[in-house]
Amino acid sequence: MTSSPPYPTTTRRPGWSELPVGLRAALADRLGAPVVGASAAADGFTRGFAGVLTAADGGRVFVKAAPGNSHLTDWYAREAAVLDRLPPGLPAPRPRWTLHEAGWFALGLDVVDGLPPRRPWDPAELATTLATYADVAAVLATPPADLAALDPPHLADLARDDILRWGDVAAGREPLPALPTHLGRRLPELVALESRLPAYAAAATGLIHGDLRPDNVLLDAHGRVWLCDWTWLCHGPAWFDLVTLLLGGYAGSPDPLVPVDGLNAVVTAADRLDAVFAAHPAAAGAPPDALDVTLAALAGYFLTTASATPPTATAHLPAHQRRSGEAALAWLARRQGWT
Template structure:
């Protein structure tokens, strides 16, 4: 799948000198080179740093008054609490200086996975999701995510579209607005569960590391909830990558994460698709030029999947 281009991200040289010095001190060597990977829509620093020793680390950094710093601190707590065997990079440290915070994470080496039907990556990801949710989240993980409200549980959009239907809404979608809003309204009550949830699974939030295989990154939205959330989030991404919607709808009916909980899966898909549909119509936020067109395409993929699940 073409990964949305990164644009407008802060660069290493935008980070205040005291924090850069603190990081180089902690890492034990000067930074000689930085690479900002393609992918994602955020504006913060998210870069691979190469040290004079040749070692690489991955760093995310933002000013403390930027809401992304709270997300990065949440992600750091999650990375530290994830049990062994979860496909995630290790947390290497958190550093504060000059009113900024940087989170240092083990560097993964490789491309984003290929979610297209031609690749075996999607099959590996389904298997990883089954494994990730095969048992309840351990207590340290539950504690780490307990202080941050679940963004997955808060997803919605059809309610606002129903209250004020936008001009240009496809007639078939307009006709379904009451049903979609009702499904979405059921979601918050169904959003509870005891499994690890990554909460933002897209190709650009995974790296196919040369040694570890597909590894999930960007755990900023991690939470605890039903096993279906990540599997149902992955489904529209696979359609965007070229899979036939009917095939993916069939997979959702069969995969253990979603088959055991069809009503929860449908309610979540409705809330996620509503979120995309509503947000796609908003003005583009600064520094994220590809976001709205991605949301348009994702909303269409989600709605296509819902078509197979609604009578």
């Protein structure tokens, strides 16, 4: 089996020439020289501008920008505040500035020259990424005062308010997603599993990334791993981040419902990812069923949200949600012996 390339193109963002003239002039002013090149990001699922701007004097900056009346503006401003307060040394791009111009908001970040990890997980890339996250989780286990001052939300509340969906399906508030027959019968078990997540999350005192997927990871030419897109920082257990990280690579398998044999299957098949999860420092002290509980919750969230596209997202998001939900459910089904 050959692994897939880094994350495929997932979005259609506005190009440099589509930005308001006043915003382009303000960005060039921040760079200190005319913009002579703009390389748009090809991954992600939002409709905002994102790309590297190159100035005539060789200066570069990674810019995110969105209209001021978009929810993306709030998200980018939140990300800027989080990145500005992350402890020194954490592998995250640093913010340079923000600006409001021509009815738009823009965030300038240091450029990270890198690519997302391959899917399914390549063993060496997975090992490096897991080691990096272990270090990050250790630093955030005791919330730095600057980050705590931002009053991050709690995963327990986010779970109750938005993530848990199987209970809504059982109550008829959400339609039952299309599932294989043998899994459609497991709704009571799915409800019971996901319902434990808020209590498990509430016991955590540290901070987590909150949206740690492979497409929010960059590997540079020096082998260093960078964690990006910190908008969803929240209080919660590090093992939640670990599950979303592993799941993102598993969801890249040609068919997550069927374990794939081949060169990279050692980290693709769910049974091997179980061992990876259990051995990681972030899983130390996790409840015995933490992985199952998280997979159940994520499966319900992804599969039910795949039916609509928010106005801030691209048309590619539902396919990503559906693929991730199917992968989470397949991994859980194997662990539970649901056949």
